Amino acid sequence: MRQRTRTELRQARGASEPEQPSGARPGTLTVDQVRALQRSAGNAATANLMRFSRVSAPGVARSNGKYRLSQNGAYLVEPATGSMYAHKLATAPRSCAATGQSHPKSADYIEYAPSMGFITDCLHTAEEIVHGKSLAQEGDYTKVAGTGEAFGLGEDENIKAAKKYKKEADKLGGKAPVNDGAAPGVGQAFVIVDTTPKKNKSSFRYPYHAAGVIARDGDDAVTMEMFASDEDAMDVDRGSEPPQFQMYGPGLTFHSAWSSHYATPVTIVIEKA
Secondary structure, three states: OOOOOHHHHHHHHOOOOOOOOOOOOOOOOOHHHHHHHHHHHHHHOEOOEEEHHHOOOOOOOOOOOOEEEOOOOOEEEEOOOOEEEEEOOOOOOOOEEEEEEEEOOEEEEEEEEEOOOOOOOHHHHHHHHHHOOOOOOOOOOEEEOOOOOEEOOOHHHHHHHHHHHHHHHHOOHHHOOOHHHOOOOOOOEEEEEEOOHHHOOOOOOOOEEEEEEEEEEOOEEEEEEOOOOOOOOOHHHOOOOOOEEEEEEOOEOHHHHHHHHOOOEEEEEEEEO
16 A cells, blocks of 8 residues: 555645535436546556456455456546546545546546545544544444444444344345445445354454445445554544555455455445434
């Protein structure tokens, strides 16, 4: 991951949240914009620039250096360097600001960086992305989409909320928005919860992982994620570590990327409480 300097982080924190076009749903494009994006993406395509859902991604934390291009060409993510780009016609990603730099292979793609600093806590970061602003620690900020259950109250409560969500989602059959079918929109977040943590034999012993969605293009979602450390996250350290951009879609769902770290994982969607 390309580490951003403290100066860059301070500059990013000072940027304002990008406004969405009046009457437009965040992350959506007009027909003409989609066609323009597809033409531009076709011109920019190289061996290292391809449709994400056709990529066999080797993992979440690191990639083989190939760019991940979203369904209609709106967004580019390079996990190996931590870089994220949006096409000049695409909706600006949430909680991000343009750096003024363009992609080395196409001037149509503009680099974006976080518009504020985050603490090393995945859920708190996701909640700040959901709300579009910095939040005080230890507040109750999110609920489970569809069921309205509060999320983040405690491990037992989170497990109960995840099980309830899955039970309700499973009633929808093959279209259930759970696990691989979870598809949060911009301003929502993925959360994968281990519903039987005592059975987890993995070295990754965290009870859940959350990722706020900052952009969506068709089947593909772009997230901005932080990761917990062995030390408690402190607000005084906000911005000391840069978040990581990821893209999830048919080629690598959020659930499939993270499920091996948990005994009985359930992926749900959370939103603003």
